[in-house]
Amino acid sequence: MGYSNQFFNALGVDPKSRPEINKLAKRVRIPSHRLSYYNEKNILPSGSDMVQIEEELGVFELDLAIKMGRLDHASTELIQQNADEILALLKDHRNSIKPNPKDTDSLVYQSTLGSLHQADCLDFLTNIDSDSVDLVFADPPFNLAKLYPSNMDDNLRVEEYLKWSEQWLKECIRTLKPGGALFTWNLPLWNSQLSGFLHSRLTFKHWVAADIKYSLPIQGRLYPSHYSLLYFVKGEQPNTFHADRLPTPTCPKCFDNLKDYGGYKHKMNPKGVSLTDIWTDIPPVRHAKYKKREGANELSVKLLDRVIEMASNPGDLVLDPFGGSGTTYVVAELKGRRWLGCELGPCDVIIDRFQKIENDEKHLERIRSELNHLYPENIRKERERRGLWTAESVAKKNSPQDYPKPEELQLFKN
Ligand SMILES: C[S@@+](CC[C@H](N)C(=O)[O-])C[C@H]1O[C@@H](n2cnc3c(N)ncnc32)[C@H](O)[C@@H]1O
Structure with a gap:
């Protein structure tokens, strides 16, 4: 390459x-x-x-x-x-330099809230109305010479890959409503180069580092350990921003806190700790139970739940131009968002996933049950049994004005 x-x-x-x-x-x-x-x-x-x-x-x-x-x-x-x-x-x-819109008759599946097209993303995107989408999530191929079921060329010349990426990004930006959000998931190698283009059209919010090892250690290099998730908004302010709060980490054996909160326990927000721009709890999808298709990348339900929760409301329209196994679409559907998507290759895996959507539903319920509490329910009970402090046990001292000031919150990061 x-x-x-x-x-x-x-x-x-x-x-x-x-x-x-x-x-x-x-x-x-x-x-x-x-x-x-x-x-x-x-x-x-x-x-x-x-x-x-x-x-x-x-x-x-x-x-x-x-x-x-x-x-x-x-x-x-x-x-x-x-x-x-x-x-x-x-x-x-x-x-x-303008795209050449092609009329496509590519609809392959419709659910209650969304529709899936088997199409090239550039053809598909040019047919979407301007300023109509609330949230774009894109997980494109990484140009690593992988073999995808669609047989697309994943080994382009660098400038061709970047030019193509800017073309579909430009179209995604056109479809976004003012205040809409765009997230794009890629290797730091590519996102570091594409961020300059995005800065020229959108407002930068975050470079999220999702701590997932994606390659093998090689001598003379640092061990690549994070994917980049770029988050930009159209215009000055996002229309929607509600980040989940996370449970505070505890030891799986003794249930004690992994971090010493000292005298600040009573100031901890009972809903959990603030989400930072380093995500260490996103699992790679390797387990056969969750994996929907062999080979090419598939993102975790947890990642899509977090993004969709943060940057959209029920009823909003979510767009993902790279369907893969359909993670974005099922999570959007389960969370009551309307969605639009396309995939160049075969779409049967996505359609099949919708037929068995209850599997993803249970998985999503489990994920959500752990959020927005200082301790997940099972850990809270176990801590109580062991006489360790919980949000409730320190609640007496907790009044809204006691919540940490921004400078104190620094202490609670991670
Ligand atoms: C990294 S995967 C997306 C995985 C997806 N996020 C998931 O969780 O399953 C990228 C997908 O984009 C598809 N793709 C590649 N080029 C495309 C194009 N020009 N238009 C539409 N889809 C394309 C590939 O076939 C592949 O399935």
Whole structure:
């Protein structure tokens, strides 16, 4: 997975010709492996490498930035200052960056609250009304050369993947109501690059790190241990924001608190601790009991419950353009939200899941029963039996004005 030779093209070198690359290396006094690295990763050279390219080839940083599509704010400013001349050159291309709406007759399933289409997300999204959706959740393929049941190409050139991601994100943003929320789940590798695009159209709320190991430890690298969940809203403020509160962690054997709250026990909110932007309690879906399809990623009901609860109300419209096994759709349905979705590949797994929705319903009930209490019911009872403090036992000292002040709340994080 690399870029498609923008660096060598910008310097007029044939990327397939070793002799040409070696000749260039000699001329600019940069080792050929480093030139190949700039080319493969589409990285702008810096320091003496850039000086040598400038001196030997007369190619400046601005030339490379534009030709390699690596604009920083300074080069963007120059383009802005010369916008009229540049736009005159590009006037025939103005419409080429707009999507080409295709009428699709792709409905494959309708539930009480939602409808599922078997379609390419770009075709599907262009047919959704502007400003009509309350919440978008998207878990796209990660371009890791995985084999999906849809047989889609999961091994695109980097700039192709990013361009495609911006296309569907742009469409999702168009469909969002003012005040609507967009969440996108991806590897930090991709979300770190897509966040710049999102910042140019939406208001940033959070980068949530969901602590789930997703790869094997490799020497010379940190062990990749979190997925990124970007959360943006359209306009200044979200229409809806109600984050669940979580139980405080306890030892599974002795039921004591894992954290010492010292003299602050009586100030603990009986509804639990505040949700932070690091989520350590989202399980990977590996267990056969919960897994709906083999192979490609499937997200946990707990994750979708949290997002849907936080950023929508019953009756709101939830959109997910990458159906997979349908986690978003069943959770939306069970929580009384209307939903819209599409999946490029076979949709029978999703339809089948709706036929047996009571399995997900029970699972969701279990998940929700643990939220918004300082201790889940079974743990509260066990603590009482062992003479350990509970929200109720310290409640006498608890009046609303006793709740922690924001600076004290820092103590209770995690
Ligand atoms: C990571 S999975 C989504 C998993 C889903 N969140 C779940 O919990 O089951 C991504 C899905 O997007 C589908 N997909 C890939 N490209 C697509 C496209 N252009 N339009 C619609 N769906 C697409 C893939 O077939 C795959 O099922």
